[in-house]
Amino acid sequence: MTKKIVVTQPIHAEVLHMLQSVGNVVMNPGPAPWSQAELYQHLSDAEALMAFMPDRVDAGLLRNAPHLKTIACALKGYDNFDLQACDEADVIVSFVPDLLTEPTAELAIGLAIAAARNVRLGDNLVRTGQYEGWRPVLYGTGLHQSVVAVVGLGAVGRAIVERLSGFGCARILGVDPVNHNTRVVLTDLLTAISQADYLFMAVPLTESSRYLIDDDMLAHAKPGQILVNIGRGSVVSEAAVARALQRGQLGAYAADVYEMEDWLLTDRPHNINPALLAAENTVLTPHIGSAVARVRLAIERRAANNLIQVLSGKMPTDVVSLDNAR
Known part of the structure; x- marks a missing residue:
């Protein structure tokens, strides 16, 4: 009997061919997710699911x-997937x-620079015909000689720190009770937020980090x-931000x-906070x-390989258990 594989977002032709070599693939043409009813119908006789960021299990x-x-x-992140329910099933x-x-670390640095140097406002100034040559306007700040803090020193946090080390920051602070990095001065969140010119949020979403x-x-x-969030949305309160x-x-x-x-x-809210969207001093991607x-293709290949390994009777390379997810 042919195995049925459900893929919730469109994938590269190469990856689709990989999956078709082991089963019958039903793929969402996207980019909008299927409705819950559509997804449940597709899953009713499926043996494998390839999931993406908009999915909740x-x-x-x-x-x-x-x-x-x-x-x-x-x-990469586990927070939209109930691993306890998966284990029980x-x-x-x-x-x-x-x-x-x-x-992700590259984008974090780009967002920080864009926010601090008024890139969004400057772009609008030029596009709306208001720019007539240099004027002493839109002065911001820079990473050079600034105090920068990174909250969360997992893989992404460490990659941000590595990139920051080339900007000549006055100090790089790190906040993480478990992970350490030789390039940072470890401290607590209260100290970091009170001293940092830039604060990068790179923590996963857990009960304690919401x-x-x-x-x-x-x-x-x-x-x-300058506050930069590339971790998970709910580690900050958008209304509070x-x-x-x-108030400045x-x-x-x-x-x-x-x-x-x-x-x-x-x-969870169903929309981005309207006051946040209305604020001029934001950069939102x-x-x-x-x-x-090339990264997205590599991610799809890796996920497809994990799926194929299970359908072939093996344990996947990147298996996640309740123990190592905690």
Whole structure:
């Protein structure tokens, strides 16, 4: 009997051919996700699922996928996937652990520079015909000789630190109770937010990290601070950030991730905070941290290999268990 593989986003022809060599592939033409009803219908007789960032896997989905053996995730973070429910349903889950690191760190630096140097406002000035040559306007700040803090020293955080080391920062602070890095001065979050000119958020979303940056924490932020979030949307309170921007506590906010994307949270907002969208001193990108063409292809290949290994009776290279996900 031919194995059925469900793919929730369009993939490269090369990767599609890989999957078709082991089963019958049903692929979403995208880019909009299937409705829940459509997805459940496709999964009703599927043995494998290739999942992407917009997907949420919980007990309800698994009940509607009784033949599912594996979920191969073409992404890095676990937070939209209920690994306990997958374990109880005997579904093997794999993620791509490292290919997203470098492009995400590159974007973090780009966002910081764009926010600090008023790139968005400057672009608008030129495009609207207001630019008539150099004028003493749009002065910002730079990484050189600034105090920079990175919250979360996992793979992405370390990659950000590595890139920062070439900018001549006055100091690089690191906040992480577990991971360490020789290039940073380890400290606590309160100290970091009160001293840093730039604060990079590179932490995963957990129960303890949700709204790590809230009104109370932002009250201690160094005035004019540039806050950059490339971790997960809900590690900051977007409403609190908007208020801090409005009162001038924060100099700018740059983000590639948003609270509305944290699908497993039942009380997540369904839109980006309107006050945040209205703020001029923001740079907001549509979750393009890994959107480098050759990187996305490599991620799809890796996820496909993990899926094929399970359908071939093997354990996938990038298997994730409850123990190593904690």
